[in-house]
Amino acid sequence: MNSRTLVRAAAGAALALVVSVPAHAQLGALRRAAARAAGNAAVSGATQQAQQQQAASRPASSALGGNVLELTPAVLDRFQQSLAAEDADRRAAAQRLAALKTPEQYQQCTLSWLMSPVGKALTDRVTTVASSGDQQAMVQLSNEMKASEEHACGPDPSERGRMQSNAQAHAAQAGLEAGQFTPAQYGIIKERIVPFCRAAATAPASGDVRLQGSGSGVFWVYTATEAAALRERCTALMQGIGNNS
Numbered sequence: 001m002n003s004r005t006l007v008r009a010a011a012g013a014a015l016a017l018v019v020s021v022p023a024h025a026q027l028g029a030l031r032r033a034a035a036r037a038a039g040n041a042a043v044s045g046a047t048q049q050a051q052q053q054q055a056a057s058r059p060a061s062s063a064l065g066g067n068v069l070e071l072t073p074a075v076l077d078r079f080q081q082s083l084a085a086e087d088a089d090r091r092a093a094a095q096r097l098a099a100l101k102t103p104e105q106y107q108q109c110t111l112s113w114l115m116s117p118v119g120k121a122l123t124d125r126v127t128t129v130a131s132s133g134d135q136q137a138m139v140q141l142s143n144e145m146k147a148s149e150e151h152a153c154g155p156d157p158s159e160r161g162r163m164q165s166n167a168q169a170h171a172a173q174a175g176l177e178a179g180q181f182t183p184a185q186y187g188i189i190k191e192r193i194v195p196f197c198r199a200a201a202t203a204p205a206s207g208d209v210r211l212q213g214s215g216s217g218v219f220w221v222y223t224a225t226e227a228a229a230l231r232e233r234c235t236a237l238m239q240g241i242g243n244n245s
Helices: 003-020 023-057 073-098 103-115 117-132 135-153 157-179 183-199 224-231 234-243
Strands: 209-212 219-222
Touching (some): 073 157, 103 135, 183 209, 183 234, 209 224
Antiparallel strands (some): 209 219
16 A cells, blocks of 8 residues: 555545544544654654664774675776766767758658669569568568668668667666676766765765765765775766766
8 A cells, every 4th residue: 555545544534533523532532643643753753863873883884785885996997997888888879869860861861762773672572572461571671671771861860869768778788788787786886986076175084984965864984995996086987977977
């Protein structure tokens, strides 16, 4: 049962209570419910505060594990390879998109292709293949015609949106493969590098580093090994991340 269903069910129960229970009983029930809610909130707040204080006192190494890799020089080497591969793939895709013909140019090119010997030969085969009823042969001929037309005129510019979407996914996959990361590992590494490098000038020069996050009791934590490795590469890492943003 999701949260909205729970809220509706609670509201329905409250309405039934108001209709069926005398006023003095309603007031008592509401007061008791309010007291319980206040008590639960106090317990929840105290628990959250205790958890945050415990998190703030734990060694940075306790945050590692699972998809959170220690940012050693070897891991950062792989990460920079990922960034470079992702950037190169994006640039290649951008060049392909820039080379697309305008719709008018593409239409003129396809008409010229249809009138060419290659285009005529392929279109002449359509009637023969269609009359045979061979579906597999028809699909094969359709693919052959599409490949020949694209070879002559380039991709259809009406497919630009799909090409852009595919290019983004392809570049991201190229980055993952280059560094041999899972998507979660790759994303977490990016998320951890940025706050450290933005605060590197004011971060402690040695030992574990703990930086204030975006909420009370929320911290970015780094081992001494991570902090030392990151300091040497922050400029290159931030540039690489910016290139792929």
